[in-house]
Amino acid sequence: MSLCKHTVEKIGGTSMSLFGDIIRNVIIGNRKSEDLYNRIFVVSAYGGVTNMLLEDKKTGQPGIYGLFAEDGDWQDALEATRAKMIEFNRSFAELGLDQAEADDFINERLNGIKSCLEDLQQLRTFGHFQPVDFLPATREFLSAVGEAHSAFNSAKILRHHGINAEFVDLSGWRETIVGSIEDNIQRNLCILDFSKCMPIVTGYAKCAEGIMNRFDRGYSEITFSKIAVVTNAREGIIHKEFHLSTGDPKLMGIDNVKIIGNTNFDIADQLADMAMEAIHPKASKEMELRNIRIRVKNAFDPEHPGTLISKDYVSPKPRVEMICGRNDVLAVEVFDQEMVGQSGYDFHLMQSFHKFKLSYIAKNTNANTITHFVAQKSKNLDACLNDLHERFPGAEISTREVAIVSVIGSNMKIPGFLSRAAAALAANHINVLALDQCMRQVNIQFMIEREHFQKAQVALHREFVEKE
16 A cells, blocks of 8 residues: 555545546546556545435435335335436446446345345334334445445446556445444555555445444545545545635626635634535544645646645635625524523533534524524424423523624634624625624624525625725
């Protein structure tokens, strides 16, 4: 195994669906043959496949897993998923993918899954086996097949193009060995010489605790991070369908945004809080501790170096790096006249949040009011609210739909920053409901009415980016 010479690179589902472009822009491009290797690629399932296997990430519409969990008609969903996967196989015929071999691979996997689900369905009728006993494992092996499909196809296509690609299946298909993610990576990857082969690795990695159980749909970036750490990579690269820019180009106008050249892991965490993940926050931590830099690149603009995320970067000049936000936020306000001066009130309030595993994006307090801003679609939100009513019968507990617009930068010690921001919003008739800023001054969050969400981003981008 090569040490510190290789990169670990992740390709997302939308990009994988356009694999011909990925070959031209990312994998081969203008590289000489000697420059093709010392790169490990971690791949996601093709766009939309994981939604069909599990449930639609945005709408919640059930896929195979959702229907199986509800004792619904999962068989038709499985066949529809099979048809979609085979359709992807057909789309890569011109790239040299052996259609029979690719179809055999996915049919073998899906037939095995179908047989397993039928057995579990039969066991369920006996009453001794409850869904809680087998649904987590079902979700795991269903999600795994998407990445296995794309990784297998990719390795075969690249071999057709003369690249010594190696299909590395971390999904644990029909394997009885169950250990940690690190064990899985060591067993399957660290036996390879990265200077002579190109590993194409499944974004799903089997482990004892269940990677889906721990990280849900963000698991492929966890795999990416773990591989970078275990193999001691010199850099991690994430290939997206866009650049990491100062704002949404569709909103601000393509000519008004700037590509962010450098930033740090702290700022990546702030972006994740705004549902604008450069990388899953739990994935970046180990890489940050090992001082492995992460580069975010646009897969369709291969000549641009992208955005480099490093441990210690701070902008030498005070500036705003990004304007972003989210409009799926609910303000949970607890108002209690007995709160003032009472020690531990917030602690008891947070016990409800902890009990129902509810995290918050921002928080405001005063003498008799505590407001937490949470994602409206958070799991167990209703149960948490009911628990708060029981814990604090004398308090007024209310909710309000709001949006958050955040101004983020590694060095925002700009004199008069807050007054400029307030003036820009006021000039556009936008009322600030609340705001949140820490003394470190790496971000400031404005809570506003949802109807002003887009207009507020445009106003702040013009003030702090376009005028600079």
